[in-house]
Amino acid sequence: xxxxxxxxxxxxxxxxxxxxxxxxxxxxxxxxxxxxxxxxxxxxxxxxxxxxxxxxxxxxxxxxxxxxxxxxxxxxxxxxxxxxxxxxxxxxxxxxxxxxxxxxxxxxxxxxxxxxxxxxxxxxxxxxxxxxxxxxxxxxxxxxxxxxxxxxxxxxxxxxxxxxxxxxxxxxxxxxxxxxxxxxxxxxxxxxxxxxxxxxxxxxxxxxxxxxxxxxxxxxxxxxxxxxxxxxxxxxxxxxxxxxxxxxxxxxxxxxxxxxxxxxxxxxxxxxxxxxxxxxxxxxxxxxxxxxxxxxxxxxxxxxxxxxxxxxxxxxxxxxxxxxxxxxxxxxxxxxxxxxxxxxxxxxxxxxxxxxxxxxxxxxxxxxxxxxxx
Amino acid sequence: xxxxxxxxxxxxxxxxxxxxxxxxxxxxxxxxxxxxxxxxxxxxxxxxxxxxxxxxxxxxxxxxxxxxxxxxxxxxxxxxxxxxxxxxxxxxxxxxxxxxxxxxxxxxxxxxxxxxxxxxxxxxxxxxxxxxxxxxxxxxxxxxxxxxxxxxxxxxxxxxxxxxxxxxxxxxxxxxxxxxxxxxxxxxxxxxxxxxxxxxxxxxxxxxxxxxxxxxxxxxxxxxxxxxxxxxxxxxxxxxxxxxxxxxxxxxxxxxxxxxxxxxxxxxxxxxxxxxxxxxxxxxxxxxxxxxxxxxxxxxxxxxxxxxxxxxxxxxxxxxxxxxxxxxxxxxxxxxxxxxxxxxxxxxxxxxxxxxxxxxxxxxxxxxxxxxxxxxxxxxxxxxxxxxxxxxxxxxxxxxx
Numbered sequence: 001x002x003x004x005x006x007x008x009x010x011x012x013x014x015x016x017x018x019x020x021x022x023x024x025x026x027x028x029x030x031x032x033x034x035x036x037x038x039x040x041x042x043x044x045x046x047x048x049x050x051x052x053x054x055x056x057x058x059x060x061x062x063x064x065x066x067x068x069x070x071x072x073x074x075x076x077x078x079x080x081x082x083x084x085x086x087x088x089x090x091x092x093x094x095x096x097x098x099x100x101x102x103x104x105x106x107x108x109x110x111x112x113x114x115x116x117x118x119x120x121x122x123x124x125x126x127x128x129x130x131x132x133x134x135x136x137x138x139x140x141x142x143x144x145x146x147x148x149x150x151x152x153x154x155x156x157x158x159x160x161x162x163x164x165x166x167x168x169x170x171x172x173x174x175x176x177x178x179x180x181x182x183x184x185x186x187x188x189x190x191x192x193x194x195x196x197x198x199x200x201x202x203x204x205x206x207x208x209x210x211x212x213x214x215x216x217x218x219x220x221x222x223x224x225x226x227x228x229x230x231x232x233x234x235x236x237x238x239x240x241x242x243x244x245x246x247x248x249x250x251x252x253x254x255x256x257x258x259x260x261x262x263x264x265x266x267x268x269x270x271x272x273x274x275x276x277x278x279x280x281x282x283x284x285x286x287x288x289x290x291x292x293x294x295x296x297x298x299x300x301x302x303x304x305x306x307x308x309x310x311x312x313x314x315x316x317x318x319x320x321x322x323x324x325x326x327x328x329x330x331x332x333x334x335x336x337x338x339x340x341x342x343x344x345x346x347x348x349x350x351x352x353x354x355x356x357x358x359x360x361x362x363x364x365x366x367x368x369x370x371x372x373x374x
Numbered sequence: 375x376x377x378x379x380x381x382x383x384x385x386x387x388x389x390x391x392x393x394x395x396x397x398x399x400x401x402x403x404x405x406x407x408x409x410x411x412x413x414x415x416x417x418x419x420x421x422x423x424x425x426x427x428x429x430x431x432x433x434x435x436x437x438x439x440x441x442x443x444x445x446x447x448x449x450x451x452x453x454x455x456x457x458x459x460x461x462x463x464x465x466x467x468x469x470x471x472x473x474x475x476x477x478x479x480x481x482x483x484x485x486x487x488x489x490x491x492x493x494x495x496x497x498x499x500x501x502x503x504x505x506x507x508x509x510x511x512x513x514x515x516x517x518x519x520x521x522x523x524x525x526x527x528x529x530x531x532x533x534x535x536x537x538x539x540x541x542x543x544x545x546x547x548x549x550x551x552x553x554x555x556x557x558x559x560x561x562x563x564x565x566x567x568x569x570x571x572x573x574x575x576x577x578x579x580x581x582x583x584x585x586x587x588x589x590x591x592x593x594x595x596x597x598x599x600x601x602x603x604x605x606x607x608x609x610x611x612x613x614x615x616x617x618x619x620x621x622x623x624x625x626x627x628x629x630x631x632x633x634x635x636x637x638x639x640x641x642x643x644x645x646x647x648x649x650x651x652x653x654x655x656x657x658x659x660x661x662x663x664x665x666x667x668x669x670x671x672x673x674x675x676x677x678x679x680x681x682x683x684x685x686x687x688x689x690x691x692x693x694x695x696x697x698x699x700x701x702x703x704x705x706x707x708x709x710x711x712x713x714x715x716x717x718x719x720x721x722x723x724x725x726x727x728x729x730x731x732x733x734x735x736x737x738x739x740x741x742x743x744x745x746x747x748x749x750x751x752x753x754x755x756x757x758x759x760x761x762x763x764x765x766x767x768x769x770x771x772x773x774x775x
Contacts, residue, residue, distance in 0.1 A: 001446055001679040002376045069375050260771055274773045277764075283771055284763035288693050295672035296665075302377045317665045373661045 003298055005073055008064075013073035015050055020081030026347045029082060029204075037162050038206030039085045047085060048117030056092045056239075061099045061107060062115055068239060068304035072246040072297065079250025082350055084204045086120065089158035092243050094121035094167045096236040101184055101224030110165070110186075122163035124154035124187075124210055125233065132363040134169075134233055135177050139212065141170035141185060148172070148222070150185065150193075150215040160208030161198030164189060168212070173227050182230045184223040191215050203354040238315040241362040242300055245322045248358045249297050252290045252325060255333040255351045259283060262337055262348075279336060286329050293325035316368040323358070323365030330355035377675070379446070387450050394458040397423050407459040408738050409632070409745050410725045411583060414497070414539045420461050421468075421494035431468055431492055438476050438484070439492045445682035449675070456627030466535070467491040467498035470615070471544040474562060478603040478611050487564070501531035501545035501565070501589060502612070509761050511546070512556040512609060516591060518547040518563060520598070525549070525563065527571075527594040533755070537574050537587040540567050546612060549605050562608035564600040571595075580747035582722050616757070623691065623756075624674045624698035629667055629705055636660065636708040639737075643712050650712060663704045670697045689769035692762035699752035699759065706749050709742035717743035 005013065023043070032040045047053055055070050057063020064070065071092065078087065095114050098107060098121070113119035130136030139152025150170050160166070166187045174181030187194065193215035198208045224232060260283060263274035273279055300318035303311040330352040334341035337348055359365055379387065402416050424430040432448055434440030443451065455462075463469070472491045475483055490496040507514040516529025527547060537543065543565050550559025565572070571594040576584035603611055637660060640650040650656045674694055710717055716735030724733050725741050734740060753759045767773040 001675060001682065003676050003679050004375065006375070260773070264773070280767040280771075280773050281760070281763045283773065284766040287766055287771060288696060291673055291690070291693055292666070292669040292697065295669045295676060298375070298377075298676070299668060299672045302375060306378060317668055320662075321665050321669050369658060369661050369665070372665065373657055 005069075009070060009073045012052070012055065012070075013077055016052065016074055016077035017080075019046065019050070020077060020083065024081045024083060026350075029084070033084055033200070033204035038200050038204065039162065043085050045117050047087065048115065052087070053091050053115045053117060056096055057099055057111065057115065061111055063099075066099075068242055068309065069301045071239075071243045072301055075243045075246035076250035076253075079247035079252075079354075080254040082204070082251070082347070082354055084206070086122075086159035086162065086206070088240060088243055088247070089123060090114070090121045090163070093158075093236055093240045094123040094163075094165075096239055097123060097167050097184060097223065097232060100232045100236060101229065106186070106223065119165065120159060120163045121165050121167065122157050122159040122208075123167045123169075123236075124157045124160060125169045125237075126155050126157070128153060128155045129176075132367045133177065134237060135179050135182065135230060137169050137171050137182050138176050139168065139170040141172050141183060141217070143172075144216070146219050148185065148217045148219065150187065150212040150217055152212050154210040154212070156201075156207050157210050158205060158207050160196060160210055161206045166194075166210065167223065169229065169233060170212075179230050181227045182233070183226050184229045184233070185217050186221040186223060187212070187215060187217055191217070201357065203357040204350065205357075234312070235309055237362055238312060239304070239309060241315050241319050242297075242304060244358050244361050245293075245297050245300065245318050248322050248326045248355060249290070249293050251351050251355055251358075252286075252293060252329040255329050255348055255355065256283070256286050256290055258348050258351075259286065259333045259336050266338075273336075282332055282336065286332050289325040289328050293322045296321045313372055316363075316372040319363060319368040320365050320372055323368065326355040326359050327365070379450075383446055383450065386447055387454065390451055390454045391458075393427065393429075394454060394460060397427065398458055398460050399423075402461060403459040406461045407631075407635075408725075409741060410738075412461055413727070414536075417461060417464055418494050418497075421463055424463070425493050430463070430494065431472065432463075433469065434472065434492075435476065438472075438488050445678040449678055452622050453627040456631050459631075462628070464497075464536070466500050466540075466544075467494075467496065470500055471498050471564070473615050474544070474602055474611050477615070478562075478607075482599075483564075483602065496541045497536075497539050499534050499537040499540035499543050499567075499589075501534060501543045503531065503533045505530055505532050505588075509758055512560065514546055514548060514560070516545065516547045518549050518561060518596065520549070521595075523598045524595045525598060525601070527563070527565065527591045527596055529591050531589045531591075532577075532586070534574075534587045534589045535585060537567075537589050538576060538584065543567055543589060546608050554606070557609040558606045560609040561605050562602040562611050563596055564602065565591075565594065565596050569594045569596065580750065581744035582720065583748070585748070624670050624694040625702055626667065626671045626674055626698070629698070629702045630671075632702075632705045632709070633660075633664060633667060636705060636712060639712045640708070643714075656708075656711065659704075660708060663701060663708065666697070666701050666704070670694070670701055673697070689765050692757075692765045695756060696753075696759045696762050702752060703746075703749060706742075706746040710746045713739035713742045716740060720744075 052074055054063045055074055056066055058066040098110055110119060114121060127138055129138060141148040141150050150168060152170060166189060168185045168187050169182055170185060171181050172183040193213040195211045196208045201207050263279060264272050266273050296318040300314045303314035333348050334352050340346050341348060343349060402420055405412055421430055429441055431440050432443060432451060436442040468491060472488060475487050502511060504514050504516060516531065518525035518527045531545065545563045545565055546560050547563050548559050549561040571592040573590045575588045577586045577588060579585045643650045677691060716739035719734045719740050721734050721740060722744060723729055
């Protein structure tokens with residue numbers, strides 16, 4: 001049994017860590033988040049040049065291998081550094097669907113551009129009425145000769161503001177919540193009938209609500225078979241869920257480390273507050289949460305790789321447990337920092353916000369506990 | 375990263391399964407699976423079977439009769455034993471005193487004591503805690519005063535598990551005077567329970583069973599040759615072994631077996647309408663417990679994997695103690711809820727061998743409450759969970775004070 005990263009994976013982690021240390025301190029990050037795109041195009045180019053955008057893909061798709069475990073070292077370090085560049089929505093999720101469902105022609109056209117950092121993608125799946133149910137798709141794609149016409153409203157599309165192409169989940173058949181009848185389409189954001197409302201999320205990540213009104217999409221822009229997309233969507237959302245779990249584990253480690261550092265230096269009643277047992281035990285519990293979370297992450301990643309990327313119960317168990325840990329560690333980090341913890345100027349407060357978002361991203365803790373049960 | 379069993383490990387698992395299938399006596403298995411008290415005879419009979427197979431002392435070095443298994447094999451063994459309903463080997467001789475003897479004892483002591491522990495000929499108990507030395511164990515007051523080639527031992531040990539059956543007791547005693555720092559004043563003594571001046575008085579735990587005892591020492595003469603290692607080093611010996619003997623402390627396979635039993639019972643139990651398993655509040659509690667157990671299983675595997683590559687199991691193993699006991703106690707509570715009213719009757723005799731009266735309540739419902747009461751001990755013994763958090767703070771997180 002061996003839970004260590006391979007030499008390659010370790011090098012990847014080191015390279016992301018160096019980037020965060022050199023180019024992504026808290027103030028630099030703030031400028032990135034406040035910028036027009038809500039992320040840095042220059043950083044994105046760096047990601048491409050360092051080969052990080054190849055990590056989610058198999059070798060035949062121009063990637064580095066694309067195992068689930070390979071995502072962990074990158075996402076953990078992104079989590080520690082609170083990196084907002086759209087690696088997860090663009091490369092892991094939308095890129096993953098393209099690799100999973102796309103034809104050779106579609107892949108040849110788009111994957112090299114993505115991996116080289118020239119193409120921004122987003123996956124538009126969630127809808128206002130559907131919450132976390134991936135089958136609750138009301139957006140319709142109706143046949144119109146050798147085209148489709150798309151109508152619907154997609155909510156909180158991660159990287160939806162910066163994306164040039166969208167992967168859209170739409171219904172070509174069946175009713176809301178049917179497992180059959182969901183198809184995927186590549187939609188150019190410049191197409192007539194696409195409107196976007198771009199915004200920043202609480203965690204600094206960019207997103208958009210997107211409306212499609214009679215958007216004409218060529219049949220050749222459909223990804224995969226008509227009406228059969230749900231299993232691929234579930235597979236890629238599970239993979240993205242694992243990635244966000246890894247990000248959370250990194251963010252939690254960072255929150256604990258910063259809390260330890262703060263309580264060792266902050267003095268009240270004439271001594272460091274870290275000397276008070278009431279606080280020590282809370283930090284011990286944070287540490288236990290971090291370790292239990294990491295165990296679940298490794299469990300889910302190895303289960304995914306052992307089962308061809310399909311291990312829904314393992315992923316949901318991990319998301320449920322890591323969600324609980326993210327809540328506990330995030331809230332405790334703020335509490336132990338006292339007043340400064342609830343101010344915008346403290347990095348820990350931003351870790352807390354991201355740790356809150358990851359509890360709900362791709363399904364809340366309760367949602368995944370229920371999915372694990374069934 | 376590699377977490378699945380290889381061919382050799384799978385073959386080992388099959389060998390273990392076949393052995394357990396053939397060798398485990400049905401009456402002992404029945405008691406273990408039902409969570410009932412085992413008699414001394416049950417423990418000894420099983421341990422002697424293991425001894426004849428050469429598998430009694432899983433963790434010992436091979437030269438003293440250990441198995442030579444690696445960490446993965448040990449994990450497989452523990453898992454299969456729990457699955458099969460084999461009783462746990464009592465830790466006091468095999469896991470507690472024997473490692474002290476083979477690590478720090480003299481050659482003569484090794485030859486005198488280890489073979490009888492290995493063969494389960496001698497029953498040991500542990501004399502650490504005292505009425506006024508619990509979490510602060512180093513403040514213990516039992517004295518051992520030198521008198522020629524003997525020590526004269528006076529004091530009281532408590533929470534001594536199953537001392538009523540014991541032939542020998544291993545003790546931490548104070549050999550240094552008040553001027554010596556606590557930790558350097560303590561020595562490790564082996565004492566024959568038949569020595570004049572020892573009396574044992576039972577303590578009944580919440581389930582009504584005399585599981586623990588007080589052991590009183592009144593001018594008990596102990597030969598100096600029964601001291602392990604140097605005088606004043608006993609604390610060090612005991613402590614080193616505490617961090618090194620943590621295999622199985624998480625009790626994952628045992629808890630998993632009880633969790634599965636809870637799921638099966640919950641599917642047959644209901645409040646008139648849907649079963650407990652269909653009750654969302656119960657089902658959620660069950661699922662959360664199962665998820666926590668899964669996390670614990672991997673935390674333990676990570677620790678084992680680190681050990682097998684030569685890293686010492688650090689104070690991180692305190693997590694295994696804390697989470698292992700918490701999750702076991704959660705499972706106990708699931709069983710308490712499943713039992714409902716029939717957890718309430720206090721008729722422990724109906725779970726004893728040879729009971730032929732009228733059985734109250736279905737199955738082992740009444741035993742599950744007793745088990746719940748009994749197992750509140752788990753978060754208290756072996757260094758309470760609060761002490762474990764202190765260890766994490768000091769040794770892992772670098773928080774002083």
